[in-house]
Amino acid sequence: MSHDENHEHEHEHEHEHDPRAIRTEALERLLVEQGLITSAAIDTIIERYETDVGPLNGARVVAKAWTDPDYRARLLEDGTAAIAELGIGGPQGEKMVVVENTPDVHNVIVCTLCSCYPWPVLGLPPAWYKDPAYRSRIVREPRKVLREFGLTLDDDTEVRVWDSSAEIRYLVLPERPASTLGADEEALADLVTRDAMIGVARIDAR
């Protein structure tokens, strides 16, 4: 066995002994035994969240709003219905509100009490969104936190932080880069990032 293989093996070994892994196995045995779920169904759902439910859904919504003024108006008026028009919905998306970034107003999303996040349009949240540092600081010093993400806002741009403390979930409609005039919906969707739809980044044209 080479040194690298040995190293990898040690990692696996550590992972097997993570107490949380052992506790999860015990919970799985119990819930399978009680008939709440099967191990095969668990695999299927994991795969769905790893491949289908993710920020590509939100990017489609944003690209359509950028190219279709009527859709944009419907999206800002009733986010849930306009997102459902694209066949997107599900858990943690019961009521969606879309907030629009402009040169004057910048919106950014957080959940300080847990880590609520609009799963149907963005998938599951990244680690930093769930981290105590983001949850505690973005409400108190949003400009400083955004600068740490590489986003420096003008002093006269108003910053609105949305703390999703009930069951309403928020999606940021980022500003369309000026240089993308004439680009089609699909090309635009490729530009839209998860971070821009949370509000910790802007979108630059490639």
Add this chain to the structure above:
Amino acid sequence: MDGIHDMGGSRDFPAVLTERDEAVFHAEWEARAFVLSNAYTGAGCANVDQFRHAIERLDPAAYIGDGYFGRWLGSIELMIAEANDQVIPGRYSDLSAARKIDAVPRFGVGDTVRTKNHNPPGHTRLPGYVRNRTGRVELLHGGWVYPDTHAHHEGENPEHVYSVRFDGDELWGADAEPGTSVTVDLFESYLEPT
């Protein structure tokens, strides 16, 4: 209730660390704990407010140390232990939280409202940093199940929910960054007129 989970405005956690090309799950157990937790609440063994309140009641060191999916796991384990190791599906059947209510909303868009000094020993969705603060109603969201009672088997008691905007200086005083605000979704019971 006050606790480690209510961290808005805390100065205890200095640096936001981001990860490039992050995987959805960082370990197989995280993925399985995620699905198992959803299966438990999805089968109606507990409602989402009980799930969240069980997370809040974890040991603070475990809350931080076990991470996000570790907290989910801890919450389900705690609820099962409190049910004498029984798993009882069908206790809750409606997974949605929106409710049509007849009550006329007490507040309208543009109204100035003050949050109560509401800090019960049990579950609440009024964050500590917006207690006793004055803000302005931005949006009305209709009726929703009231977490403060629903988390304690005391009924749904749906109420109007409002998005209320608080200026930075109202929340943080002279320390606030200029031109910033926080908008928080609050139940009618948390609010009073000014």
